[in-house]
Amino acid sequence: MDSAGVFLPIIAALPFLGALLPGLMIQAGRNTCTVFTAAPTILALALLMLCVPSVLRGEVLTYHIDWLPSLGLNVNFMLDGLGLLFAGMILGIGFLIIIYARFYLSREDPMGQFFTYLLLFQGAMVGIVLSDNILLLLVFWELTSLSSFLLIGYWKHLPEGRQGARMALVVTGMGGLAMIAGMLILGNIAGSYDLSVILTQKDAIQASPMYLPALILILAGCFTKSAQFPFHFWLPHAMAAPTPVSAYLHSATMVKAGLFLMARMWPVLAGTPEWFWIVASTGLITMVIGAKIALFKDDLKALLAFSTVSHLGLITLLLGLGTKAAAVVAMFHIINHATFKAALFMTAGIVDHEAHTRDIKRLGGLRHLMPITFTIATVAALSMAGIPPLNGFLSKEMMLEEVAHTHWIGPAWMMGAVATLGALFSVAYSFRYIAHVFLGRQRHDYPTHPHDPGFGMWAAPAFLTVLVVLIGFMPMTFAGDLVRVSAQAVTGGEPHVKIYHWHGLVPAFWMSVVAVIGGAVMLALHAPLMRLWNATPRPEAKVMFDAVTRAATRGATALTDGVHDGSLMRNAAVFAVVVPVLGWFAFAAGGMAPPTREPLPVALVPAVGWIILLVATALLVVYHRARFTALVLLGIVGLMVSLGFVYFSAPDLALTQISVEVVTIILLLLALNFLPRETPAESGGARRLRDGVIAVAGGAAVTGLTYAILVRDFAQESISAFHLANSYKGGGGTNVVNVILVDFRGYDTFGEIIVLGIAALVIFALTDTVLKGPGGRWLASWDPDTNPEGQAGDRHPLMMVVATRVMMPIALMVGAYIFLRGHNEPGGGFIAGLIVAIAFLMQYMASGFAWAEARQRVTYHATIGLGVLIAALTGVGAWLAGRPFLTSDYGYLHYPPIEEFEWATAMAFDLGVFLTVVGAVMLALQSLSSMARRTGETVNVFPMDVNPAREEGGESGGDT
Amino acid sequence: MLRKILPHPFLTLLLIVVWQMLVNKVTVGNLVLGAMLGLVIPLFTAPYWPNRPKLRSVPRIVEYVLIALWDICVANVQVAYVILFKSNANTHPAWIAIPLELRTPEAITVLAGTITMTPGTVSSDVSADGRSLLVHCLDAPDPDAVRDGIKARYEARLKEIFE
Amino acid sequence: MLAEVLISVCLVISGIFGLVGSFGLIKLPDPMMRLHAPTKATTLGVGGALIASMLYFHFVVGTFSFHELMVTLFLFLTAPITGHFVAKTHLHLTRTPGDLPPTGSDRPWASYESDAERARVEATAEGDTAG
Amino acid sequence: MELLMASAIGVLTAAGLYLVLRLRTFPVIVGLSLLTYAVNLFLFVTGRLVVDMPPILRKGVETYTDPLPQALVLTAIVISFGMTAVVVMLALGAYLSSRSDDVSLPPEDDSREGEA
Amino acid sequence: MNHWIIAPVVLPAILAAILTLSMRHHPALQRVFSVAGCMALLAIALGLTVQASGGGIGVYELGNWPAPFGIVLVLDRLSAVMVLLTAVLALVVLLYAIGTGWDQRGRNFHALWQFQLMGICGAFLTGDAFNLFVFFEVLLIASYGLMIHAGGGRRLKAGVQYVIYNLLGSTLFLFALGTLYAVTGTLNMADLAVRAAEIPVEDSALLRVGAMLLFLVFAIKAALLPLHFWLPNTYAEAPAPVAALFAIMTKIGAYAILRFYTLIFGPDLDVTANLIDEVLLFGALLTLAAGMIGILGARRLGRLAAFAAIGSMGTLLIAVAGFTPQSSAAALYYAIHSTLGGALLFVVVDLVRERRGTLAGALVPGPRMAQHGMVTALWFGAAIATAGLPPLSGFVGKLLILDATRDMADVWLIWGAVLATSLVAVLGFAQAGSVLFWKVDPRAAAVDAGPQPAMPLVAAFGLLAGIVALSVFAGPVMGYLEATAAQLHAPVGYIAAVLGQG
Amino acid sequence: MIGYALTFAFACFGLGLLLNIYRVVRPPTKGDRILALDTMVINAIALLALFGILKGTTMYFEASMIIAMTGFISTVSYTRFLLRGDIIE
Numbered sequence A: 001m002d003s004a005g006v007f008l009p010i011i012a013a014l015p016f017l018g019a020l021l022p023g024l025m026i027q028a029g030r031n032t033c034t035v036f037t038a039a040p041t042i043l044a045l046a047l048l049m050l051c052v053p054s055v056l057r058g059e060v061l062t063y064h065i066d067w068l069p070s071l072g073l074n075v076n077f078m079l080d081g082l083g084l085l086f087a088g089m090i091l092g093i094g095f096l097i098i099i100y101a102r103f104y105l106s107r108e109d110p111m112g113q114f115f116t117y118l119l120l121f122q123g124a125m126v127g128i129v130l131s132d133n134i135l136l137l138l139v140f141w142e143l144t145s146l147s148s149f150l151l152i153g154y155w156k157h158l159p160e161g162r163q164g165a166r167m168a169l170v171v172t173g174m175g176g177l178a179m180i181a182g183m184l185i186l187g188n189i190a191g192s193y194d195l196s197v198i199l200t201q202k203d204a205i206q207a208s209p210m211y212l213p214a215l216i217l218i219l220a221g222c223f224t225k226s227a228q229f230p231f232h233f234w235l236p237h238a239m240a241a242p243t244p245v246s247a248y249l250h251s252a253t254m255v256k257a258g259l260f261l262m263a264r265m266w267p268v269l270a271g272t273p274e275w276f277w278i279v280a281s282t283g284l285i286t287m288v289i290g291a292k293i294a295l296f297k298d299d300l301k302a303l304l305a306f307s308t309v310s311h312l313g314l315i316t317l318l319l320g321l322g323t324k325a326a327a328v329v330a331m332f333h334i335i336n337h338a339t340f341k342a343a344l345f346m347t348a349g350i351v352d353h354e355a356h357t358r359d360i361k362r363l364g365g366l367r368h369l370m371p372i373t374f375t376i377a378t379v380a381a382l383s384m385a386g387i388p389p390l391n392g393f394l395s396k397e398m399m400l401e402e403v404a405h406t407h408w409i410g411p412a413w414m415m416g417a418v419a420t421l422g423a424l425f426s427v428a429y430s431f432r433y434i435a436h437v438f439l440g441r442q443r444h445d446y447p448t449h450p451h452d453p454g455f456g457m458w459a460a461p462a463f464l465t466v467l468v469v470l471i472g473f474m475p476m477t478f479a480g481d482l483v484r485v486s487a488q489a490v491t492g493g494e495p496h497v498k499i500y501h502w503h504g505l506v507p508a509f510w511m512s513v514v515a516v517i518g519g520a521v522m523l524a525l526h527a528p529l530m531r532l533w534n535a536t537p538r539p540e541a542k543v544m545f546d547a548v549t550r551a552a553t554r555g556a557t558a559l560t561d562g563v564h565d566g567s568l569m570r571n572a573a574v575f576a577v578v579v580p581v582l583g584w585f586a587f588a589a590g591g592m593a594p595p596t597r598e599p600l601p602v603a604l605v606p607a608v609g610w611i612i613l614l615v616a617t618a619l620l621v622v623y624h625r626a627r628f629t630a631l632v633l634l635g636i637v638g639l640m641v642s643l644g645f646v647y648f649s650a651p652d653l654a655l656t657q658i659s660v661e662v663v664t665i666i667l668l669l670l671a672l673n674f675l676p677r678e679t680p681a682e683s684g685g686a687r688r689l690r691d692g693v694i695a696v697a698g699g700a701a702v703t704g705l706t707y708a709i710l711v712r713d714f715a716q717e718s719i720s721a722f723h724l725a726n727s728y729k730g731g732g733g734t735n736v737v738n739v740i741l742v743d744f745r746g747y748d749t750f751g752e753i754i755v756l757g758i759a760a761l762v763i764f765a766l767t768d769t770v771l772k773g774p775g776g777r778w779l780a781s782w783d784p785d786t787n788p789e790g791q792a793g794d795r796h797p798l799m800m801v802v803a804t805r806v807m808m809p810i811a812l813m814v815g816a817y818i819f820l821r822g823h824n825e826p827g828g829g830f831i832a833g834l835i836v837a838i839a840f841l842m843q844y845m846a847s848g849f850a851w852a853e854a855r856q857r858v859t860y861h862a863t864i865g866l867g868v869l870i871a872a873l874t875g876v877g878a879w880l881a882g883r884p885f886l887t888s889d890y891g892y893l894h895y896p897p898i899e900e901f902e903w904a905t906a907m908a909f910d911l912g913v914f915l916t917v918v919g920a921v922m923l924a925l926q927s928l929s930s931m932a933r934r935t936g937e938t939v940n941v942f943p944m945d946v947n948p949a950r951e952e953g954g955e956s957g958g959d960t
Numbered sequence B: 001m002l003r004k005i006l007p008h009p010f011l012t013l014l015l016i017v018v019w020q021m022l023v024n025k026v027t028v029g030n031l032v033l034g035a036m037l038g039l040v041i042p043l044f045t046a047p048y049w050p051n052r053p054k055l056r057s058v059p060r061i062v063e064y065v066l067i068a069l070w071d072i073c074v075a076n077v078q079v080a081y082v083i084l085f086k087s088n089a090n091t092h093p094a095w096i097a098i099p100l101e102l103r104t105p106e107a108i109t110v111l112a113g114t115i116t117m118t119p120g121t122v123s124s125d126v127s128a129d130g131r132s133l134l135v136h137c138l139d140a141p142d143p144d145a146v147r148d149g150i151k152a153r154y155e156a157r158l159k160e161i162f163e
Numbered sequence C: 001m002l003a004e005v006l007i008s009v010c011l012v013i014s015g016i017f018g019l020v021g022s023f024g025l026i027k028l029p030d031p032m033m034r035l036h037a038p039t040k041a042t043t044l045g046v047g048g049a050l051i052a053s054m055l056y057f058h059f060v061v062g063t064f065s066f067h068e069l070m071v072t073l074f075l076f077l078t079a080p081i082t083g084h085f086v087a088k089t090h091l092h093l094t095r096t097p098g099d100l101p102p103t104g105s106d107r108p109w110a111s112y113e114s115d116a117e118r119a120r121v122e123a124t125a126e127g128d129t130a131g
Numbered sequence D: 001m002e003l004l005m006a007s008a009i010g011v012l013t014a015a016g017l018y019l020v021l022r023l024r025t026f027p028v029i030v031g032l033s034l035l036t037y038a039v040n041l042f043l044f045v046t047g048r049l050v051v052d053m054p055p056i057l058r059k060g061v062e063t064y065t066d067p068l069p070q071a072l073v074l075t076a077i078v079i080s081f082g083m084t085a086v087v088v089m090l091a092l093g094a095y096l097s098s099r100s101d102d103v104s105l106p107p108e109d110d111s112r113e114g115e116a
Numbered sequence E: 001m002n003h004w005i006i007a008p009v010v011l012p013a014i015l016a017a018i019l020t021l022s023m024r025h026h027p028a029l030q031r032v033f034s035v036a037g038c039m040a041l042l043a044i045a046l047g048l049t050v051q052a053s054g055g056g057i058g059v060y061e062l063g064n065w066p067a068p069f070g071i072v073l074v075l076d077r078l079s080a081v082m083v084l085l086t087a088v089l090a091l092v093v094l095l096y097a098i099g100t101g102w103d104q105r106g107r108n109f110h111a112l113w114q115f116q117l118m119g120i121c122g123a124f125l126t127g128d129a130f131n132l133f134v135f136f137e138v139l140l141i142a143s144y145g146l147m148i149h150a151g152g153g154r155r156l157k158a159g160v161q162y163v164i165y166n167l168l169g170s171t172l173f174l175f176a177l178g179t180l181y182a183v184t185g186t187l188n189m190a191d192l193a194v195r196a197a198e199i200p201v202e203d204s205a206l207l208r209v210g211a212m213l214l215f216l217v218f219a220i221k222a223a224l225l226p227l228h229f230w231l232p233n234t235y236a237e238a239p240a241p242v243a244a245l246f247a248i249m250t251k252i253g254a255y256a257i258l259r260f261y262t263l264i265f266g267p268d269l270d271v272t273a274n275l276i277d278e279v280l281l282f283g284a285l286l287t288l289a290a291g292m293i294g295i296l297g298a299r300r301l302g303r304l305a306a307f308a309a310i311g312s313m314g315t316l317l318i319a320v321a322g323f324t325p326q327s328s329a330a331a332l333y334y335a336i337h338s339t340l341g342g343a344l345l346f347v348v349v350d351l352v353r354e355r356r357g358t359l360a361g362a363l364v365p366g367p368r369m370a371q372h373g374m375v376t377a378l379w380f381g382a383a384i385a386t387a388g389l390p391p392l393s394g395f396v397g398k399l400l401i402l403d404a405t406r407d408m409a410d411v412w413l414i415w416g417a418v419l420a421t422s423l424v425a426v427l428g429f430a431q432a433g434s435v436l437f438w439k440v441d442p443r444a445a446a447v448d449a450g451p452q453p454a455m456p457l458v459a460a461f462g463l464l465a466g467i468v469a470l471s472v473f474a475g476p477v478m479g480y481l482e483a484t485a486a487q488l489h490a491p492v493g494y495i496a497a498v499l500g501q502g
Numbered sequence F: 001m002i003g004y005a006l007t008f009a010f011a012c013f014g015l016g017l018l019l020n021i022y023r024v025v026r027p028p029t030k031g032d033r034i035l036a037l038d039t040m041v042i043n044a045i046a047l048l049a050l051f052g053i054l055k056g057t058t059m060y061f062e063a064s065m066i067i068a069m070t071g072f073i074s075t076v077s078y079t080r081f082l083l084r085g086d087i088i089e
């Protein structure tokens, strides 16, 4: 009967889908909102009930949806007794909590948000208990951490809420992360992440060497979630949450997720000594420590929180014992604890809500003012204390019976004794809850006048208390089946479930007696014990946690800001060290064949060039702080590099290099006009030495690499043989470099001109931004006398202007020439573009940018756009011929008298290059010019300053 | 009208010559192409050269160029002599101011350029009103003679050419 | 043979002048004097080399080349401008008006008339014309 | 000759690196220019050193230098030109906007309020 | 001839040119065309992905020159999915930029945006090593412009650093390419693969140097420690939409590593065996740690998001370092996730900064923000995604990576690092979030809210929806990516397609 | 004969370049350094012409021309920078 399995995804999904409703429905009022929140819960609960018969028959319902099959992460659900127990608890108590919260939350609290979070949490919890896939389980597991984070921090204005939320998130998150690793290992051992598979692999798992790591990692998740020692400290701080949250998450459900998982994994993980030692010991210690602390907490919710810790320890202990009988008791106590503890939390919430305090010291004597609450609280607390015949008694008694027969450390009775001590504390704080809150004299100084709340608020705890009593009286009727099927799921067999009130005078009986009497005595001695407790120094978990997180945060800040302090210099130094070191590492581990090339003999002129290059470079380093001098030296370096290109058979490169270099230097000079002329001496000798060492090492590495390359031939023939062979045939040009640029690798050139175009756009946008901002204001107040050389007169010298009038046309002619011949001789669009730009530059230097610009019609943006467009369209044009982008064509025209004229589509492409280059350079100059004008440079009316003809009024005097 | 199409006929001519020099092959095709460029480029640059100087006499221009070239060669020998054989103590540098009769920028520029390229002189500046030229002499025991020489040998000829 | 001699002579002359120019730059004592060396000697030096090249290609290789003429033309056009600017730089950085002969009018050499002063003078002149 | 070339590239690299490690934008940019020279030369000589065999096809000439690295270097030169122009302007813009040509960018000085 | 392969390059290029040429003064038109361009790009990318999903490898020979002599574009599963990711991201973030008005805070935004896309798509599609350099430069220079969009002293300074550091990287790239060319005599990636395999071990030193230098170039782009220094201030100071788009930039580095060290210097190539594996792995672990610690230590939101980006790169590169089909598939999944997640985080950071007036991104309590709840929800989503918590794709990705690395020698180190740093990130996000969204300072003057445009939130939720979709459809996505990784780890097909055997 | 003359010329211009770089290293005034650079450019052009003769090729003509042009522009730029600070306004 697997058909009921189809309900499972619906049950899991309903709370999530429902989570969308409260936010929408809150506009319709608080009651409506509550109804719409409760509806999915009830619906899910109803569907769950439909599954009950099958589960009681011992069937396991399953449902599979593929999510990420390759990883083994699938949406696989299963429902067995254990799942049923927990799902029922989650949904049932969830429903009660929703009712309770409706009345608990005040009008100021955003209820829609609260219910959204609550349903998210509910969905996550249901997901955990229904998962048949441990990776899916992990998903839900972490979701509970997240949703509980939101719930604990719900009252955002309270610092305790925010801190408690973070603490819970960090601690349970930490466990969850450990668990991820554990689950992955487990899945790896079992060969599947599906629980149904894993649970069959007990022998393989326990035999694996990875068993212990997996166990520890998984238990880390369980223990943090279930607030087991030493991770118990987060739970009390989570009590900053509204009480419905405490009741739901921190008593009934989330903290039990760890227990659930231990129970879920019990069949494959339990039964080994490791399991026993880790789990049982942790449970036992937690039980005692939690109970002891609970006794000394004055905050009602803190008391309950630590009692929860203690009871979770108790259940952990039971699971840790590893026996089937103990597992049965564990299941039973889970049910019992959920009932009485949720009820108690709600009563604590009622007290808080009505008396406006949860401080026990300010309470007492409420039994007359709040009789209903008193009744509920008393019954639940007695159950917690393990007083017969309530349900808490039953499971506690069974627990004592189990531990009495278990050998732990030391003498045989050790575990029994420690457990009894725990029980004793448990009795004491339970009694204290009744005595110090409800009994005693009525007081006059409650913050407000307390009275019983309306039915809506006490209904839920009352219902739970009824269960406490009913299960207490008739355990087999009201809990027997549930305990049986859940225990069956845990232990894998048909468990022996027999719950008695009276076991005879067994050790458990005496232990109980000791606990009850001892507890009563302890309560009587509470005042002096409390003084003692307060006087004893003890580690305060919150202080420690805060100290750790603060230290971690501070350390992280210090580390991060220290390493990433914005010092480019150091970052560059790291780069300059890492690259040669790793390069050397790569080099050293490889072999190197002997040289294959005969070196060229050293000739005189290149040797001179080499000396000049070295001298200029060295001088540049020495004088780099004098910036203008540095630029002059850079010019020499550039000249030598260009000459080197000429010498070593690269005329195109030489032309390009020298033109680019002069434009670059002019840009730098233009920029330097606004920058400080000197670089201050800032780095000390040690740093300069360090930089020097890094630089020399880098230089040596490059020298070595270059030399190694130069004395060896290619290992395989270069592809450029093809280019040489096909340049004329296929590309129609004899300048192979140019044919490569515009044809073989025209796509590179396409990218390259786009780089230039972008550069121009960037510069333009940048200038615009700078001039509109503080930079522009600063420029406006610029003092030209900051120029250390001062400013000479004669802005536009006559001779320069006149010479330019002749030279600019000549230069343009040269540009045209270089452009047209590029395909066959050194040259081409790029160099031509630069030459034309230089020609314009001449004009700008002669008469000023603004004067010249006013006399011309093209905008540089358009030039760039057009250039890119022409290049792109030339490329696209090939599509029309059914060829790929940038496929070129060429041919020859014969028009007399122009004998033969070669055309090539590559020339159109080159025209695009040309236009982009001209536009880009000009746009950059325009930007700098606009900065200069901002400093107050006026726009001249005349092209030259000195012109006697002007004053003469002669024919040529009217030049404007 | 013609002025619009052909703003600087001499420039056009120069450009056509330059084009031939560039392509290094005198063919009809190249002449046509050079003529096209020689017509288009001055049109394009005309705004930067708003008024065209009037050149009056072509033979005078040729004469002037030849004189200048000769002087340049001589200048070089003289300067080389000063550099190589004259002790620095015996060299007499001097500044001279040359009052200008030329008025058009083009004429002044040609004069200044010629001065720079010829014997031991460099044009260094003009006066703010453009009516005198500051010249530095490398070795001029008699500066006035140098000034008069320049005015007679170059300026007078340029005045005939330009005005 | 004659061509070879011619070419060789050109080469030797060009070498000598080139070297002299560079040497003058070292030897001469005053910045303005040093300016004379490269503007003339070096220009002639490179001119000689270019002419030698032209002759060489004409007589030895057999192809006539205008290219060298083109470069020479360019150098002759630019050398005075370069010299002018360097001279102005020297004037600006190392001289004062007192070191120089008078201009012959009430206005200084152009390098020493600031933009503001020029604007003032020109505005006055314009006012005069208008009035 | 190979050694001269290799050492020249190395010296350019070393000088470039040294200047890149300075504290002001201007020397850093000059250093980058030197590095650009160095890498362009490096890329160029991956075609190995060849004298007087420019890759311009001529009748009767059989051997040419490797044209491909030259084309690559041309592309690289153009690109680095664009980059240099941008970085120059950017350094200038940063200087004008913040009145400091320091290359370092210290963290903003606001202390984190202890989260409570 | 299938010209669609080049469309992702040509379309934005032409569009950008037109934007520059004729629409410079028409902001509305620019927006329309820019968005339309991004939509078209998305459509094309989808088409290409469908085409590539058949398993065939499309080769586009530019200029009709055969490989390896000309440049080829190669469309395989990997390039297709990366282009698709770019297109998705670009469209959504562009809508955000337009919605917030960021695009009008400086000049030429849309043209630069299109050029940026052109560069990125070109880098993903190219099959030529030098062309990769060119497109790196295209995308970088566009990114410089976008990074300094709208200006400001600090941003420009950070921009200077960004540019300078990348110029160093570009220089290194050329050294690497030069070395590889000097040894092999080729630039085509498939041909490089063939030729590298023929290099004898006795003569492998130079090839190894080239391979290592190339790796370092990509490591810079991928922000691998200790070459990540360019990232924090760049991302923190960049305009948010730009930082969001930059989420793809680091992936380009990861992509290139994956491409080159499977295709050319693959795990089976003796001469470069073990050359980068350890460097990459330990670098990635350090990157992860630096990033996550940075999240915890950040004092401003921008830096927090920047370090989150670093951390996610660390995670991603760990997976890359596996160099197995399984780990590569995991890496690709995580790459998609962290692209969307990183973008979302920056978008949220911007929403917050814009709403907090002068406090901007400082992690101190501020006023209640306009649309407080929505922004909070987005932050929560972004934080979950980035920290790798369930149910979002960050968790799935992390599981995939943990699962894929379980056979590696350093599995414990990897798992420990991944899990421990997750915790650090969780703490960091929780602290920052509770200061920003919970600890509202009642004294802080509320920023004049006014009516808020819807588009930014739509875009932000769009990104979140993308992350959710990536989580929900993890199965089919991984199906594609596993096929992708398989294709990547069997480079024979690629080589045969490019070099056209026969 | 041409060979010897050529070698002589090479030596002269090479030596000239060395003298120029000496002037660059120790310039008495700022202007001298620029002048030295300008001279260097001119010497380089001469060397290129000589190199062309040596190799019998006109391939290097464009380089000479462009170097002449850029040398001029850069000299003017450097001097204008010293004169005005701003070289194109």
Ligand code: NA
Residues within 6 Å of the ligand: A652, A737, A738, A741, A822, A827, A828, A829, A830, A831
């Ligand atoms: Na070209």
Ligand code: NA
Residues within 6 Å of the ligand: A635, A636, A638, A639, A662, F070, F071, F074
């Ligand atoms: Na220069």
